[in-house]
Every structure is written in C-alpha cells, then in structure tokens.
Amino acid sequence: MEETKIKTAQQVNVADAPNVIDSKIPEGPIAEKWTNYKAHQKLVNPANKRKLDIIVVGTGLAGASAAATLGEMGFNVLNFCIQDSPRRAHSIAAQGGINAAKNYQNDGDSIYRLFYDTVKGGDYRAREANVYRLAEVSNNIIDQCVAQGVPFAREYGGLLANRSFGGAQVSRTFYAKGQTGQQLLLGAYSSLNRMIKAGKVTSYNRYEMHDVVIIDGRARGIIAKNLVTGKLERFAAHAVVIATGGYGNTYFLSTNAMACNCSAAMACYRKGAYFANPAYVQIHPTCIPRHGDKQSKLTLMSESLRNDGRIWVPKKLEDAQKLQAGQIKGSDIPEEDRDYYLERRYPAFGNLVPRDVASRAAKERCDKGYGVNNTGKAVFLDFSEAINRLGIDVIRQRYGNLFDMYEEITDVNPGELAREINGEKYYNPMMIYPAIHYTMGGIWVDYELQTSVKGLFAIGECNFSDHGANRLGASALMQGLADGYFVLPYTIQNYLSDQISVPRFSTDRPEFDEAERAVQADMDHLMSIQGKRSVDSIHKELGNIMWEYVGMGRTREGLETALKKLKELRNEFENNLFVPGTQEGMNIELDKAFRLRDFITMGELIAYDAINRNESCGGHFREEYQTEEGEAKRDDQNFFYVACWKYNGTDEKAPSLIKEPLHYEAIKVQTRNYKS
Numbered sequence: 101m102e103e104t105k106i107k108t109a110q111q112v113n114v115a116d117a118p119n120v121i122d123s124k125i126p127e128g129p130i131a132e133k134w135t136n137y138k139a140h141q142k143l144v145n146p147a148n149k150r151k152l153d154i155i156v157v158g159t160g161l162a163g164a165s166a167a168a169t170l171g172e173m174g175f176n177v178l179n180f181c182i183q184d185s186p187r188r189a190h191s192i193a194a195q196g197g198i199n200a201a202k203n204y205q206n207d208g209d210s211i212y213r214l215f216y217d218t219v220k221g222g223d224y225r226a227r228e229a230n231v232y233r234l235a236e237v238s239n240n241i242i243d244q245c246v247a248q249g250v251p252f253a254r255e256y257g258g259l260l261a262n263r264s265f266g267g268a269q270v271s272r273t274f275y276a277k278g279q280t281g282q283q284l285l286l287g288a289y290s291s292l293n294r295m296i297k298a299g300k301v302t303s304y305n306r307y308e309m310h311d312v313v314i315i316d317g318r319a320r321g322i323i324a325k326n327l328v329t330g331k332l333e334r335f336a337a338h339a340v341v342i343a344t345g346g347y348g349n350t351y352f353l354s355t356n357a358m359a360c361n362c363s364a365a366m367a368c369y370r371k372g373a374y375f376a377n378p379a380y381v382q383i384h385p386t387c388i389p390r391h392g393d394k395q396s397k398l399t400l401m402s403e404s405l406r407n408d409g410r411i412w413v414p415k416k417l418e419d420a421q422k423l424q425a426g427q428i429k430g431s432d433i434p435e436e437d438r439d440y441y442l443e444r445r446y447p448a449f450g451n452l453v454p455r456d457v458a459s460r461a462a463k464e465r466c467d468k469g470y471g472v473n474n475t476g477k478a479v480f481l482d483f484s485e486a487i488n489r490l491g492i493d494v495i496r497q498r499y500g501n502l503f504d505m506y507e508e509i510t511d512v513n514p515g516e517l518a519r520e521i522n523g524e525k526y527y528n529p530m531m532i533y534p535a536i537h538y539t540m541g542g543i544w545v546d547y548e549l550q551t552s553v554k555g556l557f558a559i560g561e562c563n564f565s566d567h568g569a570n571r572l573g574a575s576a577l578m579q580g581l582a583d584g585y586f587v588l589p590y591t592i593q594n595y596l597s598d599q600i601s602v603p604r605f606s607t608d609r610p611e612f613d614e615a616e617r618a619v620q621a622d623m624d625h626l627m628s629i630q631g632k633r634s635v636d637s638i639h640k641e642l643g644n645i646m647w648e649y650v651g652m653g654r655t656r657e658g659l660e661t662a663l664k665k666l667k668e669l670r671n672e673f674e675n676n677l678f679v680p681g682t683q684e685g686m687n688i689e690l691d692k693a694f695r696l697r698d699f700i701t702m703g704e705l706i707a708y709d710a711i712n713r714n715e716s717c718g719g720h721f722r723e724e725y726q727t728e729e730g731e732a733k734r735d736d737q738n739f740f741y742v743a744c745w746k747y748n749g750t751d752e753k754a755p756s757l758i759k760e761p762l763h764y765e766a767i768k769v770q771t772r773n774y775k776s
Contacts, residue, residue: 121374121744121760124546125229130766131212134233137547138590142597149174152596153337153604155322157309157364159186161281161577162560163343164288165584171295173589178335179292180324181305182344182359187289190345190357191580194281195402195502196265197273198245198577200238205262209270211235216767218575221267221454222540222568223718223734224769225380227742227762229547230565237586238578242274244585248287251276263407263498265573267454267774273574278402278502284577288584307333308691309364310619312340312371312556315611319371319556323615330685332616334607338599339555339592342368343584346539346561348381350699350706351651352643354536355387355400361695362702365543365562373551374544374744374758376564378702379709379720382571383652384537385411385458388509388530389478396636398535399509401481402502403573406451408486408495409530411458412438413470413479420470430472430480431518431526441465449774456570456719456732457774459534463652464730466533473531482529483514506530534652538576540567540719541709544744544760548591549583552744555599557592559583564742569718623683626693631676635692638673642696642703645669650707653723659711666704670751673700701751708745708754715739736769 126133144152152175156167159181167179183189201214215235219226242260246252252274253261262271276283295301306327313321313336321336347362348354369375386406388399414420415437422428442461443450453461462479465471472478487495492515496503507513514530543551543558545565550557560580567575649662673696681687716725716732717739725733742760 121742121758122546123227123760124548125227126547130229130232133229134236141590141594144593144597144600146174148600150176151600152176153178154339154341154592155180155335155337156341156343157322158189158343158345158560158562159183159292160189160191160343160345160560161285161288161580162584163341164189164285164292165581166341166343166559166588167301168288168291168295169585169589170592171298171300172291174300177295177301178337179301179303180307180309180322181303182308182327184306186292186303186305187285189285190360191285191577192282193355193357193400194284194577195278195400196404197263197275197280197574198241198284198581199265199272199572199574200242200274200578201235201272202239202242202260202262203272204260205271207270209272211238213270214238214272217268218566218572219568219767220772221572222570223456223732223772224568224736224764224767225377225717225762226568227565228764228766232766233587234566234579234582237582240586241578241581244581245284245287248290250283250287253277263404264452266403266406266452266458267449267572268452269449273404275404278404278499278505281577284581288581309344309367310694311367311615312553313611313615314371314553315605315609318554320605321607321612323612323619325619325691327691328686330683330687332619334612334616336605336607336612338596338602339557341557341559341588341592342543342562343559344562346542347378347699347702348536348539350642350702351536351646352639353390353395353398353647355384355398358397361698363695363698365558366698366701368543368551368553368556368558370747371553372747373553373556373558374746375541375705375755376544376742376744376760377541377569377709378705378745379713379743380540380569380718381536381706382455382538382540382719383459383534385455385462385534386481386532387535387537388506389473389475389533390535399505400535400537401506401530401532402499403455405481405499405502405530406458408490408498409451409481409483410440410485411442411451411462411479411481411532412440413465413472415439417469420472423472424474424476426474429518430482430529434521435524439465439470446774448776453774454570454572455537456721459652460721460730462532462534478531478533480529481532482527484525484527484529487515487527488525536647538571540564540569540571544742548594549588550591550595555595557588559588569720622694622697623690626677626679626690626697627683629675629677629679631678633672633676633678635677635679635689635696638669638677639692639696639699642666642669642699646703646706650703650710653721654710655723656711659707662707663704663711666700666707670700673697705745705755709743712743712757713739732772734771740769
C-alpha cells in the first residue's frame with residue numbers, strides 16, 4: 101500500500117520554529133476529520149503487535165479500558181495500579197451518569213449538539229476537533245458498555261433511560277442510579293481481567309510511577325515503586341500511556357479520593373511534557389459543605405440531583421441569619437420567602453446551568469450573607485416540589501442511594517416530611533456548597549493523544565484536551581472511555597508502526613540507572629530532613645493557600661500572594677518535614693511526602709497560569725474581569741489559546757509559556773448565554 105501522510109490543518113515547520121505547537125489536527129470538515137484520520141493512519145499487523153510492549157499507568161476508566169483494548173488487539177501491556185485492585189480506582193466514585201448523543205428521548209439531540217454544548221460549556225476554550233471526535237464516538241461507548249452487561253437504568257418498556265445534566269437542554273445522560281462510575285468500572289475491569297487471564301496484560305497492583313525514562317528523545321519505560329516492599333523497580337516498553345487522573349487534591353479538601361495525586365503527570369512534566377491550562381480547575385456546586393478543620397475530604401452529591409432538586413436561599417437576610425444561628429430550619433421558610441436564584445437568573449436553564457455558573461452563583465449569595473448553615477457557606481437543594489408532584493417512591497427510585505449517603509453523613513433525611521404550611525408539604529432539604537472536583541487542565545496532548553515527548557501518551561482526566569475551561573456534567577466518564585476504547589487504540593498504532601524493528605529495551609541501560617538514582621536521591625532526601633511537621637499539616641496549609649487565593653475567585657494581588665506563600669511553604673517542606681519509619685517496606689507517609697512535593701509544584705503552576713490569563717472563563721474566574729451582572733468576561737482577542745507550560749529544569753524556576761492558538765471552523769465564538 102502506498103504510504104499516505106495524514107495532513108494537518110495547521111501545517112507548521114516545527115524545526116524552523118522551536119516551541120511552535122503542532123496539534124496534528126487533520127484537514128477537512130470537522131465531521132470528517134476522524135474518519136479521514138482513520139482512513140490514512142498507519143497500522144500494525146497482528147503478528148507485529150506481539151513484538152510491541154506498552155506501559156499503561158492507571159486503572160480507572162481510561163487506563164483499564166485502554167489496557168484491556170490494547171491487550172485484545174494483541175499488544176503486550178504492562179498495567180500499573182496504585183490501589184490494591186483496579187476496581188478501587190477513583191472512577192468508581194462517579195455518580196450521575198455518562199453522556200452520549202443517542203437521542204433516545206427524541207428531544208432534538210445529535211452529535212453536533214453534544215459537540216456544541218461541550219464547547220459552549222467549556223467557555224470556548226476547548227480544541228474543537230478533539231471535542232467533535234469525543235461526541236462522535238460517544239454512542240459507541242453505550243453499545244460497548246451494554247454488551248459488557250453494565251446495568252444502565254431502563255424505562256418501563258425496557259429501553260435505556262436518560263436524564264438531563266447541566267449545560268444541556270436535552271436528556272442524554274445514561275446512568276445506573278447514583279453508581280454509574282462503579283458499574284462502568286466493573287465493566288472495564290471485567291474486560292481487563294479477561295486480558296490478564298489471556299496473558300496479554302500483566303497487572304502490577306500497589307505500584308506507583310515515580311519517573312518516566314527517556315531514551316533518544318522517546319519515552320521507553322518507567323521507574324515505579326512497589327508500595328508494599330518499598331523497592332524501586334524498572335520497566336521498559338515501546339510506548340508509555342499515562343492515565344492517572346487529575347490534580348484536584350492540590351487543594352487538600354476536594355471530592356477526590358485521598359490517594360488521588362498528580363505525581364505521574366509531574367514526572368512527565370519534568371521530563372519535557374508540556375502542561376496545559378492548569379488554571380482550569382472545576383468547582384462542583386453540589387457537595388456536602390465543610391463541617392470542620394479535621395476533615396480529610398469532601399463528599400460529592402451528584403449533579404443529577406439538580407434534575408428534581410431546586411436550589412434556593414432565603415429572600416430575607418433576617419431569615420438567613422436565623423438559619424445560621426440555628427433558630428429555624430429551612431422547612432420553616434414558606435415558598436414565597438424563598439429565592440430560587442438560578443431559576444431567577446437563568447430562566448432557560450434554571451437549576452441545570454453548567455457547574456461553573458452554578459458554583460459562582462452560590463458563592464455570590466453566600467458572600468452577600470444569605471448562606472444557610474452555621475458557617476454561612478451553604479445553600480439549600482430542595483426536593484419538596486418534585487416529591488409532591490411525583491411521590492417519594494419515584495424520587496427514591498431515582499436518587500435513593502444518594503439520599504441514603506446524605507443521611508449517613510449529615511443525619512438528615514432529604515425525603516422526610518418536615519412540616520406543612522398552608523396545606524403545602526415541605527420536606528427536609530439538603531445543604532450543599534461548591535468544592536474542588538475535576539481538573540480540566542492536564543498534560544498537553546495533540547490530536548493523537550501524544551504529549552510533546554514522543555512515545556508518551558496521556559488519556560482521561562490527566563490530559564487537557566476535551567473540556568476547555570469547564571467540564572459539563574457526565575462528560576468525564578465519556579472522555580475516559582472514549583480515549584481508552586475508541587481513540588488511543590487507533591492513534592498509538594500510528595506511532596508504533598515504525599517501532600516494529602526496535603528491539604525490546606534492557607532496563608540495565610544507563611538511562612534507567614540515571615532515572616532510578618534520581619528517584620532514590622529524592623527518597624533519601626525526604627527521609628533525611630527529620631523536621632517537626634507532618635505531611636498532612638503541610639498539605640492542609642497548601643490547601644488553605646490554594647482555596648483562599650487560587651480558588652473560586654482570583655485576583656492578581658491574591659495570586660501574587662499565593663506564589664509568595666507557596667515558595668515559603670516549599671522552603672518549610674524542604675527543611676521541616678518529618679517522615680517517620682524507614683524506606684524499607686510499606687511507608688504511607690513517605691508515599692504521601694512524594695505526592696505533596698508534586699502538589700506544591702502543581703499549586704505554583706496553577707497560580708502562574710491564573711495570573712497570566714487576564715480574563716475570566718469557565719472554572720477560571722478573575723474578579724477583575726466580570727460583567728456588570730457578575731458573569732465571566734472573556735478576552736478572545738488576547739487569550740484564545742491553549743496555555744502550554746514548559747519545565748525549566750528546576751521546581752524553583754518559573755516555567756515558560758508556549759501558546760497553541762485555537763482555531764474554530766464549525767462554531768461561532770460568542771458570549772455564553774444560559775438565560776434564554
């Protein structure tokens with residue numbers, strides 16, 4: 101077959117222009133780009149696949165689906181899991197659902213509308229071609245998961261059910277009660293186990309990647325720590341895939357599991373992989389409020405609750421003050437004295453506005469004094485209207501396990517009748533407040549999901565590519581499975597096609613020696629500090645700095661303060677950290693210390709990006725740049741680009757900014773409007 105090159109829409113001579121970004125977007129109409137790519141990509145034949153090894157780091161939805169699919173294709177896969185089992189990956193915590201453009205409800209959905217809603221929801225800061233591909237393959241994901249036996253909710257007649265999510269006016273979200281992530285992960289896990297049994301995937305549980313090994317400019321392996329024995333081990337492959345999630349735990353308190361970290365991504369960043377848009381951090385509007393300074397994480401309440409739950413605060417300041425003092429309850433306030441502020445401000449979308457919009461609106465009401473708990477940092481999510489209309493049995497069928505979860509944590513049953521006022525039944529409302537949840541920024545990847553380091557790929561939440569400045573609800577599971585099942589298995593072949601003749605690498609090479617020595621030196625250093633502060637105490641201080649100065653509302657002055665405080669905190673970490681125990685065997689505090697070092701670097705990276713981006717968009721809200729109505733004010737003239745940050749050799753030195761201009765062909769860039 102005659103060799104055909106995949107032409108890209110942005111033909112640039114990278115050799116003549118260092119630091120120019122080539123995103124490798126194929127030419128042609130947006131609806132044909134992915135089809136054209138697959139028609140002209142290079143392939144690896146079945147016999148040659150057996151000669152190639154691929155490392156996949158991570159076993160969440162992205163990592164497990166990628167490892168299973170690549171193994172089934174015939175590649176030899178080494179799959180690394182930080183937990184004791186792949187089924188413990190944090191994807192299991194996703195509650196509300198997964199998007200797909202099936203249009204089963206016949207309400208006007210389409211691939212284009214899912215694509216448009218995603219780009220608009222991301223405040224026009226996503227790469228258009230990647231988003232269209234995501235929408236295009238979304239339908240395949242549902243078919244794949246149904247075939248695996250994922251127990252999606254169904255209508256009375258047996259058809260798959262759908263519900264709405266924020267940022268959309270159609271019902272396109274498939275779900276399994278409030279356990280969608282768990283059920284999808286079990287489906288991927290079953291496929292992964294099948295490949296482990298077949299000998300095509302080798303599973304390494306309780307291993308954590310500490311470095312990526314670069315040989316002649318290409319990723320050829322990793323250094324990983326066996327978390328049980330404490331020993332560093334070497335692994336070689338023809339390509340490395342990172343699927344390790346986001347960096348939300350930089351803020352200490354988040355909805356992420358406590359083991360979630362950004363260390364693998366930071367290792368790639370230090371070895372030359374650009375880090376893109378770190379300032380785009382999502383604040384989820386529907387979380388159980390913080391209740392004290394002894395908490396280690398926050399609990400998410402699914403966005404799906406906003407289908408039937410109505411968000412409100414009191415209209416009267418004196419009512420809010422009584423609620424804060426514990427003198428009255430939410431059910432004591434009659435309907436006419438309630439401010440359903442999202443329905444008032446955004447009549448077209450109401451309670452289903454995107455997450456960034458809902459979060460800022462809640463903060464605005466609480467900042468004005470209308471918060472409803474003892475801290476003043478909460479709003480009500482109320483199901484009284486839906487229960488009166490549909491009955492408690494229907495509501496519990498939809499959200500029962502979420503109601504149970506809320507009751508277990510708060511000792512309040514949201515489905516319990518509280519009182520009647522003038523014949524109107526009022527049920528206990530939930531209390532919610534925004535919290536750090538998802539990170540849209542991540543390792544920069546091109547259209548092929550390859551980073552700026554050859555042979556190093558990034559998929560799922562740890563890359564930046566699909567969500568712009570704000571992710572729509574139910575799109576995280578969609579992206580993770582799209583990347584793992586239907587995108588990477590194609591694009592990685594385009595890279596591996598000319599690696600067939602490259603023999604397997606020995607881990608005795610000097611590049612592996614050097615990488616392991618560097619990790620060991622870091623380990624020795626952390627153990628030798630022997631200061632007086634625990635890892636958690638420093639991490640909590642980091643979280644307070646990030647939430648206060650780099651959280652929902654950012655200012656130049658606050659960001660400058662954050663960078664100053666973060667440098668001071670790094671110095672405290674380097675000179676006053678105490679790690680108990682020894683390097684031998686299991687030492688959780690030592691593992692946490694490594695992750696904290698990377699969280700501090702990540703915090704600085706977020707602040708550098710936020711102070712550079714003199715605009716507000718999506719999850720990045722600079723208070724100097726807002727409309728008279730308090731909405732995000734973008735600057736498309738100066739900031740219509742992906743901000744790619746390049747490591748400059750040391751954590752102490754500020755990174756360099758490289759810009760990837762965004763090019764929109766199918767969508768007109770305009771101010772977001774959820775009011776009409």
